[in-house]
Each structure stands twice: as C-alpha cells, then as structure tokens.
Amino acid sequence: MYFRKDRDDKRRYFIVGSVILEVVTPLFRTKLEKDYTSKGLTTLQTFLNTQPVLHILFHLRHRHARCCVDGRNCCNHSALPLIHCQWKRLYTEKPGYFLHDCHCKFTANPVQLEDLDITLSSLILLNCNKLTPADDAAIQGLRQYKNDYLSHNTTGRISQTEYKSLWTDLTNFVLHLDPSKQDDLIRIERRPLDESLCNSYTLNLLDIHKKLDEMGTSIQGIRSDMEGQYANMQEILLYIRKDGCTCQCGKSELQDEDQTYIKQYTLGQDVFQLHHQINLTSEIQNDVYGYVTDIHDIMIMDDGRLVLCLPCQHRLLICYTNESRVDSMHLQGEPVCVTSINDSAVAVKVWYIDWYIEIYDINNEIKLKSIIIPGLLQWGGITTIINKLVVCVEDRLQIIDHQTGEVVQTIQTNCDPDKVHGSGGRIFYCDYDNNLSWYSYSDDRHHVLTLPSKPKGMTTLPDGSMYVVCKDESVHVSTDGKQYKTVKTEELRKCECLAYNPKQRKLVTLNINQRRVNIFYEK
Structure with missing residues (x-):
C-alpha cells in the first residue's frame, strides 16, 4: 500500500x-x-x-x-x-x-x-x-x-x-x-513512470548549480554537504557525470573528479536519441564521377560549433548544432582531419605539395602555425591528449607540442596507425585490419581488441566506454576495452565518422552519402 x-x-x-x-x-x-x-x-x-x-x-x-x-x-x-x-x-x-x-x-x-x-x-x-x-x-x-x-x-x-x-x-x-x-x-x-529518466530529471531540476556557486569550496566539501542534505538522493547521485551540472562552475570541478558518481552504461544500450539533422546538400558537391567525396572529418567544439573538413573545396565548414549560423574558412591546401586545441583554435591535417599540420584560429579566420612532420602518414588521423597533438607516423605515434612544433614523445606501434583518438590516459588507434588498439600511460603497454570489421572512427562517452564506427556497423566498446556489442540506435549503426563533446553532452555523426549531420542528445 x-x-x-x-x-x-x-x-x-x-x-x-x-x-x-x-x-x-x-x-x-x-x-x-x-x-x-x-x-x-x-x-x-x-x-x-x-x-x-x-x-x-x-x-x-x-x-x-x-x-x-x-x-x-x-x-x-x-x-x-x-x-x-x-x-x-x-x-x-x-x-x-x-x-x-x-x-x-x-x-x-x-x-x-x-x-x-x-x-x-x-x-x-x-x-x-x-x-x-x-x-x-x-x-x-x-x-x-x-x-x-x-x-x-x-x-x-x-x-x-x-x-x-x-x-x-x-x-x-x-x-x-x-x-x-x-x-x-x-x-x-x-x-508511465520511467525510473531512469526520472532520476536524470530530478538531478537536472534541483538547484545543485546554486549550491556549488554559493559554496566555492573543494569538490570533496561539496560532495559531503550534498550527502548530508540530500540523504534521500543516493540513487540520483549515481547519475552525476563529469559534466552533470548545468552551470560552468560545476562542470570544471566535476570533470577532474574520479568516476565514483558516473553512471556506467549497459553495453550496447541506447545512450542517445536523435534530436535533429543538418542537411549539407547545398554545401557538399559530387566529384566528376558523381561520388560524394568532399567531406572527410567532423568534430564538435565546447561552444557547440561543428567543424568539418571539405578537402576538394579547400575549406573548413563551421556551423552550430542549432543551424543558427554557417561559416567557411578557406585554406591553401586540402583539409582531411581536424581536432580541437582550445576554444578558438583547431589543428588540421592539410595536403598541398606535402602533408602538414596547421593550426588555425577559427574565430578570426587566420593561420597561426604550420608544422612539418617527416613521415606523416597519408590517411593517419590526428587527435589531442594532455594539451598535446598526437599524429600517425610509420610504425609509431608521435606526441607534438603544437606551440613549438617539437616531438615530445614517440610511441612505437606494431602497425602503421590509421585513425587515432585520445582520451584520459589512453591513445586509441587502428590499423588496416579489424583491430582496435590503444596505448595506456598507466601501464606503458599496448592493448588490442579485435572487432567484427575495420574501425573507421571512434569517440569516448562520459563513462569511459567508446562508440567505434566500423566498416559494417557501429559497436559499443566497454570501459576496460575487453568486450563490445553492436550499437542498437538505428541512426548510429551506419555512419562514416562521429564525435562526442562532454560539455555540450551531444554526439554528432556524419553520413556522407546522404550529406547529413545527425545531432544526438543524451537520453
């Protein structure tokens, strides 16, 4: 009763x-x-x-x-x-x-x-x-x-x-x-009552951001105070993620905390739901043979801007996820890969005469630096980790200081690394087989997980697990990297590349043939 x-x-x-x-x-x-x-x-x-x-x-x-x-x-x-x-x-x-x-x-x-x-x-x-x-x-x-x-x-x-x-x-x-x-x-x-969604809504609706703002103390003190005042909220607190608060002051502190209050997703569960789509038909053209090839990579910045590489048009396409504005930045060469450095700067892998890594200020539309890296692989990706660039070179990964252009670390691999993604203390990469590999700084070792088909792109989710786009389907890889399951969300199963941003709490995927970007919100 x-x-x-x-x-x-x-x-x-x-x-x-x-x-x-x-x-x-x-x-x-x-x-x-x-x-x-x-x-x-x-x-x-x-x-x-x-x-x-x-x-x-x-x-x-x-x-x-x-x-x-x-x-x-x-x-x-x-x-x-x-x-x-x-x-x-x-x-x-x-x-x-x-x-x-x-x-x-x-x-x-x-x-x-x-x-x-x-x-x-x-x-x-x-x-x-x-x-x-x-x-x-x-x-x-x-x-x-x-x-x-x-x-x-x-x-x-x-x-x-x-x-x-x-x-x-x-x-x-x-x-x-x-x-x-x-x-x-x-x-x-x-x-009907949806327990999981109700817990998420409860956390969203409580004035936790106000509490954090008023206290201005360490996260441990905040956590103790919250536990004392919200004795009935233990179940809800399990849903706090790294960016779980709705204000900037809370985000910066929670992002650096451990995983104690981060909900671990069930492998393969529907984590995201499609919110809307951006039609790029007016921006992307077919080549002379009728194929859609003029788009290679996509990323989402902390302020919600999407940056896409359009190599055949020698430009970066920049637009907001709400389609409020679309800008272009024209380059001398052909951009094929992009990664964020800070709120206004991106690193782009560019081809003209040779392969270069170039740093651009997209707010002011200027090139800040051009870095020559001998042996840079043609199709290898780029990423960032600990405020440094990671690039793919023959049989190795190189960590680059983007401010000086110097190589600060070389990590040997047993393959020519292709796509690459940095997250926490791990650098994920793939080769031309069906293997997803990663180097872990914690144990200074390489680890391998064999997937059903060749990996084409990857992004990390809030709980440390990953979505990996493979040739035949997309898979959800566990936090420890030891197992995977096929992604259930229909719109995520077939895409060319994807990116998640923890501050925006949004996932974006790119469907090249349909000239469409899908915007997903966390459920």
Whole structure:
C-alpha cells in the first residue's frame, strides 16, 4: 500500500518535471528568440550585447555600481537574482584596463538558446523583454512552480493533494503562452513512470548549480554537504557525470573528479536519441564521377560549433548544432582531419605539395602555425591528449607540442596507425585490419581488441566506454576495452565518422552519402 503511494507520488513529480523540461523550457527559449529576432537581431549573443540588455543584467548581478553610460537608469537591487555562474555563462570581461567599473567592461559570450535553462531564460524574459501582463504572470507562475515543487524538493515526490491544484494552474499557464501544447500535455500526463529518466530529471531540476556557486569550496566539501542534505538522493547521485551540472562552475570541478558518481552504461544500450539533422546538400558537391567525396572529418567544439573538413573545396565548414549560423574558412591546401586545441583554435591535417599540420584560429579566420612532420602518414588521423597533438607516423605515434612544433614523445606501434583518438590516459588507434588498439600511460603497454570489421572512427562517452564506427556497423566498446556489442540506435549503426563533446553532452555523426549531420542528445 505504502509502496504504491510512494510510486504514485514519484510519478506525479516525474510528470510535472517532464512538463518543465520538455515543454516550458523550450517554450521560454522560443519566446525569447521571437522577441529579439522581431527587432532585427540574428543571434542571442547580439541580443545580450545590446546596451539596454547588458545594462539591466549587469545590475541584476552587481550592487552599488554606477555605469559610465546611462547612469540615470542604474539600479541597486536589494537581491541579486542573477547568480555568479549564470553571469559568467553570459558575459566575459574584456581584456585591457577600464577606468569605469561598470558594464562597459563586459561582452557577451557566444551562448546558444539551448544553453539557457528555465531559470535563466525566464529571468531574461521578465527583465529584458516587453511582456503583456498575462504573459508576465504566466512566466512568473511557471518559474515559481518549478522552484516550489521541483528545485527545492529533495524527496522527488508530489502528493495527490498538491498535484490537483498544481496541474490545473500549470496547464493553464502553458496553454496561455502556446495553445498548441495541448497534445504534448495530454501525452506527458498519461506517460508511465520511467525510473531512469526520472532520476536524470530530478538531478537536472534541483538547484545543485546554486549550491556549488554559493559554496566555492573543494569538490570533496561539496560532495559531503550534498550527502548530508540530500540523504534521500543516493540513487540520483549515481547519475552525476563529469559534466552533470548545468552551470560552468560545476562542470570544471566535476570533470577532474574520479568516476565514483558516473553512471556506467549497459553495453550496447541506447545512450542517445536523435534530436535533429543538418542537411549539407547545398554545401557538399559530387566529384566528376558523381561520388560524394568532399567531406572527410567532423568534430564538435565546447561552444557547440561543428567543424568539418571539405578537402576538394579547400575549406573548413563551421556551423552550430542549432543551424543558427554557417561559416567557411578557406585554406591553401586540402583539409582531411581536424581536432580541437582550445576554444578558438583547431589543428588540421592539410595536403598541398606535402602533408602538414596547421593550426588555425577559427574565430578570426587566420593561420597561426604550420608544422612539418617527416613521415606523416597519408590517411593517419590526428587527435589531442594532455594539451598535446598526437599524429600517425610509420610504425609509431608521435606526441607534438603544437606551440613549438617539437616531438615530445614517440610511441612505437606494431602497425602503421590509421585513425587515432585520445582520451584520459589512453591513445586509441587502428590499423588496416579489424583491430582496435590503444596505448595506456598507466601501464606503458599496448592493448588490442579485435572487432567484427575495420574501425573507421571512434569517440569516448562520459563513462569511459567508446562508440567505434566500423566498416559494417557501429559497436559499443566497454570501459576496460575487453568486450563490445553492436550499437542498437538505428541512426548510429551506419555512419562514416562521429564525435562526442562532454560539455555540450551531444554526439554528432556524419553520413556522407546522404550529406547529413545527425545531432544526438543524451537520453
């Protein structure tokens, strides 16, 4: 009897959380986007950089500040609703010396709408946009319900008494903002309890990011405090990954921690679901024989930008996963492989006369450096590990300092390494057989796993396991590298290359023949 009631209470929490995350959050983002595009602004970053918006948000974070521009409209709020990690997510201090300690020192980061959770998007809507009284009340109500029933609810339960009035108000507010959401609400209200998804949503909805921001102490102290306050959350904490928090301050600390709180995936399980696709038909052309060959590699950077190599067109194609913008960077040679060095720089393997590794600043579209590496294999890939480049040379891997171009380490192999991928303390590589090999720094040894067909590309998942694209199918390789299973997700089984980014928590795959990039979100 009590078990049944407990499960019903948890399901009601799951339903309300699903509405907030699956309906309300995208609804707020869409409303914000419509508002700034109606003013002729093309991106969220441009909107955040406008004088009125920057001024308002600055004073929602800073007290006792007088701005050099528009000083008459400066406000001194008794409470600061924009917390530190949210401000850092939106804005960066400009380099150089400023006479005025005000908003003129800051510039907006290249944030995307999908980076805004319900708290941040509603804060911007309520303070920086002109809303009707009814819209204002609906947005404030939805935000308040999220705080009252979800963000501070450490039990993950909602009683029948609470739910009756809550559901009525919740649906009324949503349908006022967008009447087309009626079917979505009906579908969510009827769904059964999904324990795994509910745990994930609970972690997402709790104000853990605020706790991390307020404490500012070591991760061990944070963990102890969380365990003391959230005694009923042991099951939920198992779902924290390296990038499990929703704010930047939490990510940087959790990324360097051990695997204690990282959920281990079941080998071969559906980890990702297809979110949307990017059609590249207008960008990719056939060769003279009618084959699609003009795309060789893809990667996803920490800010969500995709970088693709188009060798026949001598250019890098750069676009965001939300298709908000597409840029090109034209090169002298033919790019065939790419890897990220930092937030703005990439290393590219390029062919003209000979093979080179070239470093490009894709923000300013300039070449920073060209590195000549004798013996660089024609089809060998490149990757990074511990802020160094890894390249494939005959019978060996070479670790390159990209700043000086010097070889800092040589790792002998028993083959000519082909594709290569660095993760943690391991460098994975493959040859022209069916073997996936890796060198481990921990034991200074090479290890081998034989796959069903030749590996063509690989990427590491949050738990340390891997997706490997093979000639005939894609496989999920265990964290210890000793076993594998065929990937179940249909859209992942047939692709040419793939890449995962832990900060974006997105997986991208490239289907060359269909000229399509698939964007996957973690389930």
